[in-house]
Amino acid sequence: MKPEVIAATHARLQPHLVRTPLLTSADLNQFLFCKIYFKYEGQQITGAFKSRGVLNALLKLKEQNQLPAHVVAFSSGNHAQAVAWAAKLLGIKATIFIPEDASPFKIAATKSHGAEVIITPDRQTAEAQAVEFAKDAFLLPPYDHDDIIAGQGTAAFEAWQDEGGFDVVFAPCGGGGLISGTLLATRHFSKDAKVFGAEPLLANDAAQSLKSGMIQRLTSSPNTIADGARTLAVSPRTFQYIQQLDSILEINEEEIVYWTQWLTHLLQVRVEPTSALGMAAAYNWHCAGNYGKILIILSGSNMDEKTEQQIWQQDFLSQKPGML
């Protein structure tokens, strides 16, 4: 895809979605002697950027008079809620396969949008059953689709429109949909801005893929607290864009928890651990002697109480950022 696609995508989505706020923290900027802007997707509909891509895919089908009567997806997280919400908006049926270890809260949220939810014993079964089901319904993949990638890119697009002039952009990398769209959106505005993906060290398949030049697949679901980045592998489609990034930075679990606490405190909003990846990467980049005007995409705000417990079992707020 060409960067211009993102502008057209944004025009398509704008009437239906929230223009999420671009946040900044005077304290953080002062601690780190730099200027950081946060695109806060926690206030997007369903609490994450995922609604952008899913709605874009469905609206494009509708423009082509090919809107399916029934969509299907597999997910234990934000994608499930996004599909359920977008299907309701367009008046079509949704069936979502969710592994039974997903939080009851996320299952309830998906059902509350009127989707049919089918619980499966594990993630692999959810995927297999959804693919089987796709004979009778349209399968909405979580990231491996041009329209989904273009939709996710509209978050960064809005940040460039609202503020712009960024020297460097950071976003988390799971399956690669968000970081690919972020790269495209950034190239629409700047040929030179650096773009980095951020990934948990425990789920560093994209970083490994980048090093080896071939897509590497994790053999089991990684145990990172950043549940939005537990994907086993990127796709050939997203890998094309990932290879154009300046790098993928790997973040350990302590850094994820540290920055989840600090972003919650400094921005006074709710951030899920996956959102902390970009900030941790930006901090490490900055501490390595780099400077510039920074944009960080915060992926969302959906968390269950178990994740909250894990986040808050240590106290990092007594140490100022810069003292990690």
Add this chain to the structure above:
Amino acid sequence: MKPEVIAATHARLQPHLVRTPLLTSADLNQFLFCKIYFKYEGQQITGAFKSRGVLNALLKLKEQNQLPAHVVAFSSGNHAQAVAWAAKLLGIKATIFIPEDASPFKIAATKSHGAEVIITPDRQTAEAQAVEFAKDAFLLPPYDHDDIIAGQGTAAFEAWQDEGGFDVVFAPCGGGGLISGTLLATRHFSKDAKVFGAEPLLANDAAQSLKSGMIQRLTSSPNTIADGARTLAVSPRTFQYIQQLDSILEINEEEIVYWTQWLTHLLQVRVEPTSALGMAAAYNWHCAGNYGKILIILSGSNMDEKTEQQIWQQDFLSQKPGML
């Protein structure tokens, strides 16, 4: 004081403070079949409404050419940070007495504004030493002062200006500064709107005082999670206003935790447990068969990791509001 005082106070404070957002949740309104607006003081400077009252007291002294060179306060919470911040803004010295069981995080935040912090063995000693110290400095009380009450009232004042038409207003009650100011601000716009205070059942001195017609004082610091409402007693000054309220509603600890979780989730902002008091009271009022357009003052967003752990050790998010 007359309600008109709040308008003049707001004009005085406006250039220095954040006009905090008025939030609403479509999901919550739908669950409860009513319209609720939240004045979110978590985004006020220092993360709570307290900056309003303290700054008002100091700006009034400055207008009268009586700005002291040195202020003193005792607090383990939001008042400490507000005094430290306001003193720095006006270029004067601040000394704050803080009991040693206060969180290291709040002590660090107070110091970060340049205040001198003196740690004392307990709350009583902090108060006694601050009063002693006040021979050489101006003592800023947390609530027992007309200018502090008027300052706190500017939060509700902004909500009435921004939206208005409320049938009923809820705010938490600790020492009574916020609820007194909220009552005054409401009367500036409406003679008829009901105003309720909300208090932890474990710290129900104001409710007891209201019932008996005399100020009742708790004998020891109450063990409620709503740390902003742990005050032992209201003052004669705030009791005057409390006696004009429709009532003080008492909230148990489970309700406080339940609504802290749900407000965090529904509004996607950080709310301290004291903020949940107003929502719990509004919910109980509504469930008793009352209807109307509701304003709830959310006091702030400052919490340490121990409080976060307590909040998230149970899961209430799997039950929709309305099923408590």
